[in-house]
Amino acid sequence: DGGITQSPKYLFRKEGQNVTLSCEQNLNHDAMYWYRQDPGQGLRLIYYSQIVNDFQKGDIAEGYSVSREKKESFPLTVTSAQKNPTAFYLCASSLIRGGVQETQYFGPGTRLLVL
Amino acid sequence: DAKTTQPPSMDCAEGRAANLPCNHSTISGNEYVYWYRQIHSQGPQYIIHGLKNNETNEMASLIITEDRKSSTLILPHATLRDTAVYYCIVRPSTGTASKLTFGTGTRLQVTL
Numbered sequence: 001d002g003g004i005t006q007s008p009k010y011l012f013r014k015e016g017q018n019v020t021l022s023c024e025q026n027l028n029h030d031a032m033y034w035y036r037q038d039p040g041q042g043l044r045l046i047y048y049s050q051i052v053n054d055f056q057k058g059d060i061a062e063g064y065s066v067s068r069e070k071k072e073s074f075p076l077t078v079t080s081a082q083k084n085p086t087a088f089y090l091c092a093s094s095l096i097r098g099g100v101q102e103t104q105y106f107g108p109g110t111r112l113l114v115l
Numbered sequence: 116d117a118k119t120t121q122p123p124s125m126d127c128a129e130g131r132a133a134n135l136p137c138n139h140s141t142i143s144g145n146e147y148v149y150w151y152r153q154i155h156s157q158g159p160q161y162i163i164h165g166l167k168n169n170e171t172n173e174m175a176s177l178i179i180t181e182d183r184k185s186s187t188l189i190l191p192h193a194t195l196r197d198t199a200v201y202y203c204i205v206r207p208s209t210g211t212a213s214k215l216t217f218g219t220g221t222r223l224q225v226t227l
Binding site for chain 1: 209218
């Protein structure tokens with residue numbers, strides 16, 4: 001079954017704790033993205049990666065870190081430096097063909113709650 | 116990226132066509148119009164996109180005006196499962212990676 005998977009569906013974080021959100025895709029997509037969504041608002045880009053071992057900051061990268069060691073995986077770590085981490089986190093991926101990004105497809109999301 | 120304007124909410128009776136408008140008056144010649152929808156607590160679902168011509172797929176039709184300053188997403192026979200927030204987005208057709216700028220969208224409520 002092809003697609004983008006995110007785990008866990010719900011995640012609880014204690015104060016001062018780092019947590020890692022998983023994103024895996026078996027679509028052979030080149031680019032992967034992390035967005036954050038707050039209640040009643042649109043999505044904001046955290047980080048994105050076009051190729052393995054390379055990634056760029058988005059609009060709200062502070063307090064987050066990523067890695068791209070494999071094409072199919074793009075985990076996001078929410079560090080203790082992120083002071084307001086409670087949100088819905090969405091991973092997306094897309095092909096890059098002929099140097100052009102194609103349609104982004106989204107995973108089901110992870111809801112992070114701070115205890 | 117060009118900004119889009121959508122009505123905050125719309126209602127549609129089940130079985131009728133849902134016509135969701137979007138204004139993108141500052142769109143550039145190389146920008147696509149994309150539509151996604153998001154059902155509560157799920158990831159956004161891609162619906163359709165177009166550049167200049169009208170487009171149709173198994174989910175919906177996209178009508179883009181000749182001047183490209185506005186578009187309409189048409190769900191031909193809305194069902195209760197189409198209740199969601201619908202986002203109209205413009206995005207460059209060139210470049211290797213770009214963010215999608217989601218606004219607040221249109222909340223479509225399909226009723227019996």
